[in-house]
Amino acid sequence: MAKILKMRPGDNDRSAATTAPQDVLREDAVTFDVLRRMREDILCCVLKPDQRLRFGELRQRYDTSVGTLREALSHLVSEGLARTEAGRGFTVAPISLADFLDLSELRVYLETRTLADAIRHGTDAWEAEIVSSYFLLSKLSAPRPDDPVGVKREWGKRHKRFHDSLVATCTSPWSLHFRSELFDQARRYHWLTMIHARSRRRNEHLDLRDAVLARDVDLACGLIEKHIRTTVEQAASEVPGLTMETARGARRRKG
Amino acid sequence: MAKILKMRPGDNDRSAATTAPQDVLREDAVTFDVLRRMREDILCCVLKPDQRLRFGELRQRYDTSVGTLREALSHLVSEGLARTEAGRGFTVAPISLADFLDLSELRVYLETRTLADAIRHGTDAWEAEIVSSYFLLSKLSAPRPDDPVGVKREWGKRHKRFHDSLVATCTSPWSLHFRSELFDQARRYHWLTMIHARSRRRNEHLDLRDAVLARDVDLACGLIEKHIRTTVEQAASEVPGLTMETARGARRRKG
DNA sequence: CTTTTCGAAACTTTCGAAAAAATGTTTACA
DNA sequence: TGTAAACATTTTTTCGAAAGTTTCGAAAAG
Secondary structure (H helix, E strand, O other): OOHHHOOOOOOOOOOOOOOOOOOOOOOOOHHHHHHHHHHHHHHOOOOOOOOEEOHHHHHHHHOOOHHHHHHHHHHHHHHOOEEEOOOOOEEEOOOOHHHHHHHHHHHHHHHHHHHHHHHHOOOHHHHHHHHHHHHHHHHOOOOOOOOOHHHHHHHHHHHHHHHHHHOOOOOOHHHHHHHHHHHHHHHHHHHHHHHHOOOOOOOHHHHHHHHHHOOOHHHHHHHHHHHHHHHHHHHHHHOOOOOOOOHHHHHOOOO | OOHHHOOOOOOOOOOOOOOOOOOOOOOOOHHHHHHHHHHHHHHOOOOOOOOEEOHHHHHHHHOOOHHHHHHHHHHHHHHOOEEEOOOOOEEEOOOOHHHHHHHHHHHHHHHHHHHHHHHHOOOHHHHHHHHHHHHHHHHOOOOOOOOOHHHHHHHHHHHHHHHHHHOOOOOOHHHHHHHHHHHHHHHHHHHHHHHHOOOOOOOHHHHHHHHHHOOOHHHHHHHHHHHHHHHHHHHHHHOOOOOOOOHHHHHOOOO
16 A cells, blocks of 8 residues: 555645654654763763853753753763752762772673673674674774864764674673663763873774674683773873872862 | 851741751752652552653652652663653653562672672771661561561661661772662562562571671672572562563553 | 544643752941 | 951752643544
């Protein structure tokens, strides 16, 4: 039947031939969009650590209402990307080397745990996505400090997609959930490293990809552990101002 | 100085003699209170798994506005205690044996990790709080199915406080954070077990307390691992309707 | 008798204004 | 000159209503 081609008689001009309500899978709710954008801005340090998040400014920047912003901020607090003190509004979560060390230690466990499980449950589709996402990542060489922001952002996205693809077939939802949260946290530090890093690292992702595709659990887990630890060391030595003390000193206003 | 007693002269009737703004430490924001109450209601299955959370009913139950409810619900989604699908509102997160098994496996790691670290960094104050919270817990014997709800709730609180006290001196904020989230998740299953359990377990908490106070890392970790695993087994065998399949069957649309 | 279409009711989402609280500044007084 | 209260401003928190979706059920078409 040519059911699909049918149009409703009343369709004049306002809604440009949209599909029927049931066919539309709305993943584009305003709240989600604002949340996504804010998260990205924190991850990429557009909103800087410890920065105060005033509703006035945010309302302008994201062109939305207070209520929606509150909801998004509330989410970010749960994710550990923002802080709030009742009556005193929201701030971007602080960063510190101590925090990076702590979350990286836990990441080592969660990444190896999920990766090992994913390899054991790997499928053809899983392998295909790994090949595909690695290809996309390799098209962009690791960004250098003077690369434009757009390139850094795109690399960040592809980097995340690649790492996500590795563990996609892991059968533990909770492990995947926490892994994902920690990966996002780490992205803030990766961004700082990208901006400041002088040294260049060899392509660890290729080795990782091959070990995973070869279903070598021990090798793959060893590689990702080293990958995480190396990243911390690089950040510790090359990102200026990333000290063990929390960055709360700057909390004082203007003066 | 008697600063606290001072009152502002201009206070007529509208604001009933509040203390100076700086002295008041507001931890009682409405949003937090609503969030706390909703979380408790989900944990204690007053709001049942998969139950639809309509704003109309919630507004009545918690006596607050839609916006505030939305913010609280948003938080609960981040914590994994609720679900939402854009345009279709919120539901209480489903439960299943598979979920309990999954989260318990991760709990074993996080509880042992945090406990080992806490023991190594234990202080006198830490020991004191363990003694104190164990004492309070032991005053209430493990609730039986026919005990009143109030007793079960109180026992749940003391149980949480005891377990929190064990790991209080752990130095890894991220581990503590995730441990706490998983502990809350497990509480939903503990509640179901309390309601249905026929068998009684011997007091595993006393052994745990003593092992921890004796700073015996291996023994303590072994005990808590067994504690978690036994809890899962008890739930699996004694809670009716806790199957491997998720309870999503009823979700299908009209026909 | 089944399937589709339409419209009303229920519910969710979004918004901006009013209330409450915190911060900053000035003024009064010793 | 220092202290603290009173005032003014900024910012956060809370609320309810308007706009937009989805769901449900009845009527029409196949």
